[in-house]
Amino acid sequence: MTRPGTSLFDLRKPSSRHPGLDGARGLAVVAMVLGHTLDALLAPEVRADAWVQHYWELRGITAPLFLLVAGFAVVAALGTSQQSAGQSFGRRARRALLLLFLGYLMHWPGWDTAHALGWGKELRSLVFAFDALQSIGVSLLVGAAVLVLARGTWTRAVALAVLAVGIPLASTWMWSAVTGWPVELRQAMGMPGARFPLFPWAGFFFAGALAAHLLRLLRPGWPQGMALVALGAGLLVLTWRLPSDWSPTSAWLVAFRVGEGFLVLGAVNLVPQVLSRLLAPLGRSSLWLYVLHLPVVYGWAGTPGLAGRLGPTLGLLPALGVGLGLIAGCYAIARLWQLVRGDRRFTASTTWRAGPVPINGAGLRSSQRI
Template sequence: MTRPGTTLFDLGKPSPRHPGLDGARGLAVVAMVLGHTLDAVLSPAARATPWVQQYWELRGITAPLFLLVAGFAVVAALSRQSAGESFGRRARRALLLLFLGYFLHWPGWDTVHALGWGVELRSRLFAFDTLQSIGVSLLVGAAVLVLARGTWTRALALAALAVAIPLGSVFMWNAATGWPLELQQAVGMPGSRFPLFPWAGYFFAGALAAHLLRLLRPGWPQGLALVALGAGLLLLTRRLPADWSPTSAWLVAFRVSEGLLVLGAVNLLPQMFSRPLAPLGRASLWLYVLHLPVVYGWAGTPGLASRVGPTQELLPALGIGFGLLALCFAIARLGSLVRGGERRTAEAPAWRARPVPMDGTALRSGQRI
């Protein structure tokens, strides 16, 4: 068990990287890449096996866990005075996520010319995916943290968003019926994949959990609090009628409970379990961006779903998934090393040689050859 002071979620020391968060995010990355690969290449017979069916049920936590951890990380990275100072950086990050999310839906010029600027093309271009949902939630969350100054004011603001967004999903979907298609995709409509209503609720639930954990001592008290909160929410959802519809507030509460249990378990377990997954978590954005075109294709270039298709048994499909994960991580790691080298070169101070006295006079104190 993690001792107080060595916790994976020591929010008393603000940092954009917490090993526990990176470990949880890395676990979600593995589940995401394997899930997409299996979905693209598994044969119908392999899909029907009990193991795959069980995994398909557990896989539903992947995207909610990403959003939950994203909200948690925003608060975990802040000190009490740094919300305003970090807003510009958060806004740029949000815009990057929006750009990448829409860029991944580019169908290629041939498709654009074939479809024309109609509903079908706009539905493809402006499909609202995970990155866009995180980007908008990040932008709104950063603004809330700037405007809500006090501890309890922030807690009330985050709680209001975490509860109101899922509960208001049906109303917002109906209200957006007459809006432009691009806004309908973002707010919520039949067929939209990760609309803000209710998916932003996961982000603000994670932000609220991180904010409240500041009130507890680091270490096992925080881990037990996460487990207790997740278990209590899970028991509550078990007592309510299940609703698996895309606008379901019950489903959001159910997935949030699972995500809190995952975070609590990561916090209580020794770091030897989460440390191997942390590098994958730190590269999660680029693993997401790199693997999707390979699996599903991009800009008219077919991916594994078309080139291989649903033909593989379970073990070969897992081999393809782990191989793709390793390849994408190697590319992301190489890019990180290149960017790090460029930054060090740009930040290195210009070196100038100091003149060395040649007339035999004594060197002044502190002067070196």
């Protein structure tokens, strides 16, 4: 377990790099790349195997974990300075716009498809498909604004709680309310067939932000880890007692996946730090791995990927080998680019020493976020 006095989530120190969050991102990115590769390449008879079916069930936590960690990281990067949210708003906004640009770029079908379809609803549905990057980007932009406008610990806690709980609860209503909107907006807000619409997926982002905000009340290290485990277990028990609902607008499903995500974050905070450090480099380059692996697996702009060239024909071990090779190749490209840029932050150490918790309430009164 994490030694008393050390922490993977020292939320009072302003930093965009926390080893626990990077470890969780690394775990999620490995599951994502392997999941996409297996989905594209496994032969039908292998996919029917019971072990593979169990893996598909576990894969459901991957995208929620990304959004959960993204929201957690926004708050974790603030420290306790009252001015940090406003000072970092511009940087967060630029990051959000980059995510939106990359997310939409990944769905460009190529000029041949564009000419064949014409600028109609079908092409617009392809180009403006709202994926995980766009969902994180818009959530980041909204979250950055909320953290600037809502001042004070409890004011921000209430604002984040309203978003974390209200967005999933309002999802069914929102999907019905936007039926007459242009397809570009319906893809973003919620419609049948949408990938990661804001309703309910933004709920994961704000649940992570709320958790990080409240964890400032606890001493870094095992108290925060145990709190995450207890909160995650509590949400799972609650969802097990309620009727299950696996529909795309289900608030029950959001609560279930948030509970699983909190258990992952709590476990990462409690296990020896050496395990997190093994995955942290992948977590720090998660955007690279996301953007690079999708065209290779599924193709881009009319150029077929592995799914069209090899799949679905491979056995389990060959497909796993391709997935691990893809992770290594994408990480190597990311590492090379960082070396070319001379960015030392890519390999900078991010182990924090936890300081004493302030007992005069000053740390609780100061603003903290984004």
